[in-house]
Amino acid sequence: MRASLTAFKPFQPDRPLRNAGGIFLLTTLFYFIGAELRLVEALSLFWPLNGVMAGLFARYAWLNRLRYYAVCYVAMLMYDAVTTNWGLASVLINLSNMVFIVTVGLLVARDRRAERKRPDPLNAFRLFNYCLVASLLCAVVGAIGSVGIDSHSFWPLFADWFGEQFSTGVLIVPCMLTMTMPLFTRAVRPNDLMPVAALAVSVLASVVIGGAGSLAFPLPALIWCAVRYSLPATCLLTFITGGVEIVLVANSIINIAVATPLSTPLMFSARLGIATMAICPVMVSVSMAAINSLMHQLSLRADYDFLTRVYSRSGLYEALRREQAPRRHRFLTVMLLDIDYFKSINDNYGHECGDTVLAAFARKVQEEVGEEGLVARMGGEEFAVVVQADNAQQGIALAERIRRAIELHPFPWRNQSLFLTVSIGLGSSKLDASPLIEIVNRLMAEADDYLYRSKKAGRNRTTARHERAEMPQGHDTRPEEV
Numbered sequence: 160m161r162a163s164l165t166a167f168k169p170f171q172p173d174r175p176l177r178n179a180g181g182i183f184l185l186t187t188l189f190y191f192i193g194a195e196l197r198l199v200e201a202l203s204l205f206w207p208l209n210g211v212m213a214g215l216f217a218r219y220a221w222l223n224r225l226r227y228y229a230v231c232y233v234a235m236l237m238y239d240a241v242t243t244n245w246g247l248a249s250v251l252i253n254l255s256n257m258v259f260i261v262t263v264g265l266l267v268a269r270d271r272r273a274e275r276k277r278p279d280p281l282n283a284f285r286l287f288n289y290c291l292v293a294s295l296l297c298a299v300v301g302a303i304g305s306v307g308i309d310s311h312s313f314w315p316l317f318a319d320w321f322g323e324q325f326s327t328g329v330l331i332v333p334c335m336l337t338m339t340m341p342l343f344t345r346a347v348r349p350n351d352l353m354p355v356a357a358l359a360v361s362v363l364a365s366v367v368i369g370g371a372g373s374l375a376f377p378l379p380a381l382i383w384c385a386v387r388y389s390l391p392a393t394c395l396l397t398f399i400t401g402g403v404e405i406v407l408v409a410n411s412i413i414n415i416a417v418a419t420p421l422s423t424p425l426m427f428s429a430r431l432g433i434a435t436m437a438i439c440p441v442m443v444s445v446s447m448a449a450i451n452s453l454m455h456q457l458s459l460r461a462d463y464d465f466l467t468r469v470y471s472r473s474g475l476y477e478a479l480r481r482e483q484a485p486r487r488h489r490f491l492t493v494m495l496l497d498i499d500y501f502k503s504i505n506d507n508y509g510h511e512c513g514d515t516v517l518a519a520f521a522r523k524v525q526e527e528v529g530e531e532g533l534v535a536r537m538g539g540e541e542f543a544v545v546v547q548a549d550n551a552q553q554g555i556a557l558a559e560r561i562r563r564a565i566e567l568h569p570f571p572w573r574n575q576s577l578f579l580t581v582s583i584g585l586g587s588s589k590l591d592a593s594p595l596i597e598i599v600n601r602l603m604a605e606a607d608d609y610l611y612r613s614k615k616a617g618r619n620r621t622t623a624r625h626e627r628a629e630m631p632q633g634h635d636t637r638p639e640e641v
Contacts, residue, residue: 186234214335216264251304262293290328322430369414381440393444467521475535492554493602494544501540551587584610585623
């Protein structure tokens, strides 16, 4: 499973009215969802709004503007004005929501700007700390604002605000930062769903067994998900699992109190436990993403020549080994190209000039070959081109086009232009049922022989063997210099 980065983008930098409308609608929607999830009096809320909006402002850094924060705040006040009789207390309570949103949004956005070149989309350790700081600040303001409309004193309210904001923040913000449209590169097999099945079974076991320890039952399954699935999928599954557990605990379906009724301190402890558990699979998934990115970079370094950006020798054979497309053409042509008198460039202009010329030469060859063939640097100033064609003449025509393009192309070096020539040897053969690598190896030896003939005959020429069945009228089968 892989995630696409070309997801639908509801927010855009040049659409301020659309952005403001989207923020207003999202704030109202998640305020409604949070209000409907008041399950066991006011102290048992699951409040997704702050995590969603904080993740939104963090993800789209250009939304961090006073006007957009104001739209979010006004939407909260309007919802309360219609649905509650809190009066002025609503101003302070919703200000606490904004404290969480602004704190997390600004801190994460700052990190993303500073670390935009990092392979991982978030730093799980710092995100955990940012949610902790934002929850503490939010809890102070929220508890003060709630004292007048709730029967509890400041400290129980503070504990509830903090536990609620921290748990939902840790669950939701990573999901918001990594969320993308899914793109499946292959059919989903039953084996791919095993971690999700294990996760469902572990949540069911939490319900059946109960006790405080049951909240950690899903952790091994979540770690399994982190290893098998992408970071966005892991964050989403972690959020769903944590949210479900909080709802089940608040309804006493997961009975963590066992012999005693569910109390505020137990709910506070449950939320903190779920939040702490939730960060573990996210950290594992971020680590796996970093490892996979590193392995991909190492693979690219092995498969591609660092200087010229075309395939290396080993990369060419790896590409041939991966070649699974049906053989639509009858012939395969392998060319070996050698830059004439390249040593004199290094001797007269230095190795820096030589490296520049090699890179420019490779680009020019790749430009002429296009998407129809593979270009590789075999070592030094020698390159290989592998192309499929309908007949041997097409391969020769391409080789001649490359030779002429190199001959006419000025290679700039400082305040002057250098002109090169290239010698080319070709090997061509009909494609058969043999493995592609086996055919290429055979033709590589043939091309090497004809490259030697090109050099011996004076360089700047293409030499190939013509098979009688593919020759135009008037030609013979002798080695021919084009």
